Amino acid sequence: MPKVLISDQMSPKAAEIFRARGVEVDEITGLSKDELIKIIGNYDGLAIRSSTKATKEIIAAATNLKVIGRAGIGVDNVDIPAASAAGVVVMNTPFGNSITTAEHAIALMFALARQLPEADASTQAGKWEKNRFMGVELTAKTLGLIGAGNIGSIVADRALGLRMKVIAYDPFLTAERAATLGIEKVTLDELLARAEFITLHTPLTDSTRNILSAENLAKTKPGVRIINCARGGLIDEAALKAGLDSGHIGGAALDVFVTEPAKESPLFGTPNFVSTPHLGASTDEAQVNVAIQVAEQMADFLLTGGVTNALNVPSLSADEAPRLRPYMALAEKLGSLIGQLVTDGMTGVTVEVEGAAAELNIKPITAAVLAGLMRPHSDTVNMVNAPYLARERNIEIAEVRHERETDYHTLVRVTVRTPDGERSVAGTLFAGREPRLVEIVGISIEAELKGAMLFVVNEDKPGFIGRIGTTLGEAGVNIGTFHLGRRDAGSEAVLLLSVDGAIPDPLLAAVCGLPGVKTVKGLMFA
The missing domain is CATH 3.30.70.260 (ACT domain)
Structure with missing residues (x-):
């Protein structure tokens, strides 16, 4: 029976789901780093929120660990490269708190527009400063989204309901998707110049860090109001403070900070600044949703091999897993064969699928090929760390689907490139489940590996x-x-x-x- 540790406070629903699915679970929260290191080797799965830090040292001690599940979106507290190298799947729950986070962004937008925190404090202090708090309407204002993914699209939907005009900067947003959402796709400079409200909904990466830098904040429309419920570090906080003090920025609301918990900040006390303590996902509904989601995802993986919302391995639904399992077994054997025949000098690998295989999710098939291929180089290689090991060796990976007719109902071909040329092997499934080699180095041959x-x-x-x-x-x-x-x-x-x-x-x-x-x-x- 797989065994999971829940190391952060989480809805009891998570443990209930694990036990109902046949997964043993321990709930031990508040562990220090050293305490976690001592016991983590006993577990196949680790379920966390934001308190537990899954560091390189903890992952190294987790000799049986197969999956880390983060109940929430951000995985800043997980060393994903270390997990990948150790063959540990890292999952998050990007949809469980999407509505809650989007609603919090809308709430902060209202708070800025109508100066609600200041008006509340003033009124409760016995003042009646009706003329002091002159707000602005949201109707007909232009909202600029930096990031139009799951949460950003929900914010867009709510803003359109408020009769706002929505523009968005997102490198991955297609024109078709923008049209479906009813928004306008623009460049970042266009957004900065036109938006009267800006909300951020993007992960923190090297390309998004300080996306609202001093330089970009200077490009914004005078009086712009900025809301960040995504990640600290997307905004240069010192530049934001300067913009508020100068009046160029009309208001800002942050739910996230570069350093958390944010016990002090130069922004605190600044006029027209609103702050909340990372409450984006803090509703009863969201906490139950992410707990249920992480438990279901981890149980699926440990019991059936299904991979959902993984950050370091191709997704493979619980429904797909049984259908793909024979193909993955075939792919791993083909990878193992060619990996043993070509021991060094490999520069590239191409995985081709034909017939019935071409209708399937090719990513797990490729990962299985690489697992077989890299096994001679590592005793602990699996589908998670095999692509990582291949990248370490600068091996280029290509995937090709063929709709052409083939002599076999289904076919998987693996070709490796070396300085001396190419070598390939191909295989099929007998009776839909038995892996068979059907070609090696261009010669037809039928064999069980x-x-x-x-x-x-x-x-x-x-x-x-x-x-x-x-x-x-x-x-x-x-x-x-x-x-x-x-x-x-x-x-x-x-x-x-x-x-x-x-x-x-x-x-x-x-x-x-x-x-x-x-x-x-x-x-x-x-």
Whole structure:
């Protein structure tokens, strides 16, 4: 039974779902780093919110860990490269608190437009400063979205309902998607020049850090009001303070800060500044939603292999997993075969799918190929860290789908590039589930890749089969299966045979010394 640790405060629904699905779960919160390191090796999964820091040291101690699930969107507290290198899937829950975060951005926009926090404080202090708090309407104002993904699109929908005009800067926003949302796609400079309100809905990356820098804030429309419920670090806080003090920026509302918890900030006390303590996801509904979502995702992965909302491995739904599993087994064997044949100098890998395979999600198939391919380089390689290992070695990956007709109902082909040229292998599924090799280095051959095997390339001459059989027999090696293929009569031929155990190096050398032998390789498959 898989075992999961919930190390942060989370809705009880999460533990209930784990137990109902057949996953053992411990709820131990408030652990120090050293305390977590001591026990993390006992768990297959780690469910967290924002308090637990899944650092490189903790991941290194998590010898059985397979998945980290973040109940929420941000994964700043997870060392994703370390998790990827260790073969640990990292998931988040990007949709569970989307509505809540979008509503908080809208609430802060209203607060800025009508100066609600200041008016509340003034009124409760016994003042009646009706003439002091002159607000602005949202109707007909231009809202600029920096980021038009899941949360940004919800904000756009709500803003359109308020009769605002919505423009958006998002490198990944297509013209078709913008038209569907009813918004206008613009450049960042256009947005800065036109928007009367700006809201940010983008992750913090190297390309988005300080996207509202001093330089960009200077490009904004005088009197602009800015709202950030996404991530601290998207705005240069010192430049924002200067813009508020000068009056160029009409107001700002931050739910997130560069340093959190933000116990002090030069922005605090600045007129027309509103702040909240990272409340974007803080509603009862959102906390239940993300807890349910993270538990379901982690249980799916641990029990069925389904991968949802993963940040370092291709997604694979629980429905897809059973259908793809035979293809992934085939892909891993093909990768293993060619990885054993080409041990170094690899510069690129191409994965091609034809027939029924072309209708499937190709990403998990490619990841399985790479897992098989990289296994000779790492004892702990899997579908998560194999692409990471390939990138470390500067191996380029390509994927190709073919709609052409093929001799097989389904076909997967793997080709590797080396300075000496290309080598490829291809396989299919018998009865829809049994992996079979059908081609190796351009020669048709049918074989099951299993256990210890011997691969030989030789000249197609009479007597060779007898000589190799005698050589193996005299060495006490029992042959299980025997598979032959050739290009043309009398040209190059291949032999792939299974044996009862790994062939020792001296025997490989003896086979290599037989007349007509060009290549000999001992293979091993799980």
